[in-house]
Amino acid sequence: KVVRAFVKILDHVKTDYAVLGKEETCTGDPARRAGNEMLYQMQALQVISILRSYDIQNIITICPHCFNTLKNEYPDLDGNFNVINYLQYLNTILKDGRLNIDKQKLKQHLITYHDPCYLGRANGIYKDPRSILSSLSDDIVEMKRNESFALCCGAGGAQMFKEAEKGEKEIFIERTEEAIETEASVIATACPFCMTMITDGLKYKNREDEIKNLDIAELVAQSLGLETI
Numbered sequence: 001k002v003v004r005a006f007v008k009i010l011d012h013v014k015t016d017y018a019v020l021g022k023e024e025t026c027t028g029d030p031a032r033r034a035g036n037e038m039l040y041q042m043q044a045l046q047v048i049s050i051l052r053s054y055d056i057q058n059i060i061t062i063c064p065h066c067f068n069t070l071k072n073e074y075p076d077l078d079g080n081f082n083v084i085n086y087l088q089y090l091n092t093i094l095k096d097g098r099l100n101i102d103k104q105k106l107k108q109h110l111i112t113y114h115d116p117c118y119l120g121r122a123n124g125i126y127k128d129p130r131s132i133l134s135s136l137s138d139d140i141v142e143m144k145r146n147e148s149f150a151l152c153c154g155a156g157g158a159q160m161f162k163e164a165e166k167g168e169k170e171i172f173i174e175r176t177e178e179a180i181e182t183e184a185s186v187i188a189t190a191c192p193f194c195m196t197m198i199t200d201g202l203k204y205k206n207r208e209d210e211i212k213n214l215d216i217a218e219l220v221a222q223s224l225g226l227e228t229i
Helices: 001-013 029-033 037-053 064-079 087-097 127-136 172-182 190-204 217-223
Strands: 057-059 082-085 112-113 186-189 212-215
Touching: 001 212, 001 217, 029 037, 029 064, 029 112, 029 186, 037 064, 057 064, 064 082, 082 087, 087 127, 087 190, 112 127, 127 217, 186 190, 190 212, 212 217
Parallel strands: 057 082, 112 186, 186 212
Antiparallel strands: none
């Protein structure tokens, strides 16, 4: 859903782009985070080879984990590309006037934003998502822990793929509760891992019918009349 929403935005502003289609495979991030360095390097070298075969120079990523791996870790394997996150791109075309957003589309929604770890703490991207959301709505509220102090969704470090460790409360539930406390009707996310965990949190709290968990790309597309909430 998120990728389709972003592609609709790219088409809307007449961006020249391409996708790898069936040749696209995982960057290897989950393997490295889980400790399987050999699998990571095999996966990464395969991706680098495919990208080079098409002389790819610029890459836009939807996933912060892919962004971090492509941008910061592939150069160690001689995979050097210009990598940007899709929020950086959206904010750029907003500022240069190629993207015009109608705030009226979202005026009935109070929005809170969850900072993904691999956008925020790992790469310092805090302003772009907030700038985009401010162009979407005048009703933005922060969670009590935000930006560099934001709580992880609970899926990072390959935690997505294993059972939660014993503790008083699972992290995704704690983070969802912080979002619910803001009384927002929309929780904006910018990472597929975060979206999965917060969606699960809303279901756990029986609030999925009242509160929407939507990616920023979906919100932008909806404001352009390309998607509906």
